[in-house]
Amino acid sequence: SQQGEEDPQALSIQEGENATMNCSYKTSINNLQWYRQNSGRGLVHLILIRSNEREKHSGRLRVTLDTSKKSSSLLITASRAADTASYFCATDHSGYSTLTFGKGTMLLVSP
Amino acid sequence: DVKVTQSSRYLVKRTGEKVFLECVQDMDHENMFWYRQDPGLGLRLIYFSYDVKMKEKGDIPEGYSVSREKKERFSLILESASTNQTSMYLCASSLTQDRELFFGEGSRLTVL
Numbered sequence: 001s002q003q004g005e006e007d008p009q010a011l012s013i014q015e016g017e018n019a020t021m022n023c024s025y026k027t028s029i030n031n032l033q034w035y036r037q038n039s040g041r042g043l044v045h046l047i048l049i050r051s052n053e054r055e056k057h058s059g060r061l062r063v064t065l066d067t068s069k070k071s072s073s074l075l076i077t078a079s080r081a082a083d084t085a086s087y088f089c090a091t092d093h094s095g096y097s098t099l100t101f102g103k104g105t106m107l108l109v110s111p
Numbered sequence: 112d113v114k115v116t117q118s119s120r121y122l123v124k125r126t127g128e129k130v131f132l133e134c135v136q137d138m139d140h141e142n143m144f145w146y147r148q149d150p151g152l153g154l155r156l157i158y159f160s161y162d163v164k165m166k167e168k169g170d171i172p173e174g175y176s177v178s179r180e181k182k183e184r185f186s187l188i189l190e191s192a193s194t195n196q197t198s199m200y201l202c203a204s205s206l207t208q209d210r211e212l213f214f215g216e217g218s219r220l221t222v223l
Contacts, residue, residue, distance in 0.1 A: 033212075035214075098144065099212065
């Protein structure tokens with residue numbers, strides 16, 4: 001399976017702390033994407049990083065990609081209660097028609 | 112902003128009923144997708160479509176069919192609903208380049 005694996009499965013932090021989630025995958029990618037899902041809702045695209053990029057920022061989000069280790073991390077700085085959600089990585093692999101999603105990291109940010 | 116609209120947020124159906132889940136996108140995207148999401152299993156692709164009247168099987172097409180008669184609309188059909196099809200169904204669309212997906216709010220189906 002090409003499925004990415006997020007780590008940890010669940011993360012609980014206090015407001016103001018940073019949250020780091022990791023994603024590993026098995027075969028080479030064209031790009032890697034991160035999505036957020038609030039409870040009971042659809043997924044929302046956060047950020048896309050291409051295989052030739054190493055780091056990307058969007059507001060309080062920082063994504064890194066290490067293609068030699070086949071892994072990516074999502075850092076949310078200065079977390080807020082509103083960041084409570086599940087976060088998924090999705091990989092775009094050469095030769096595959098569609099994205100492959102991991103099972104997600106559930107983030108709980110307590111006030 | 113891209114909007115993907117799923118016709119029903121919550122549905123309750125009986126075993127054996129035919130179920131239609133409708134999805135409409137307003138950004139002229141070529142690609143549309145149906146996923147189901149279950150606890151511990153993540154998102155699993157049921158069917159996708161790259162163009163009008165075209166469809167491709169995903170990872171778990173059994174028990175489902177789809178219809179794409181117009182570019183903006185992609186329907187998921189459960190010919191004879193079963194209890195193991197109780198799930199959250201998510202529709203998504205994308206342009207071909209980069210494959211960034213835009214999701215609807217989901218349809219939570221319960222089959223009794």
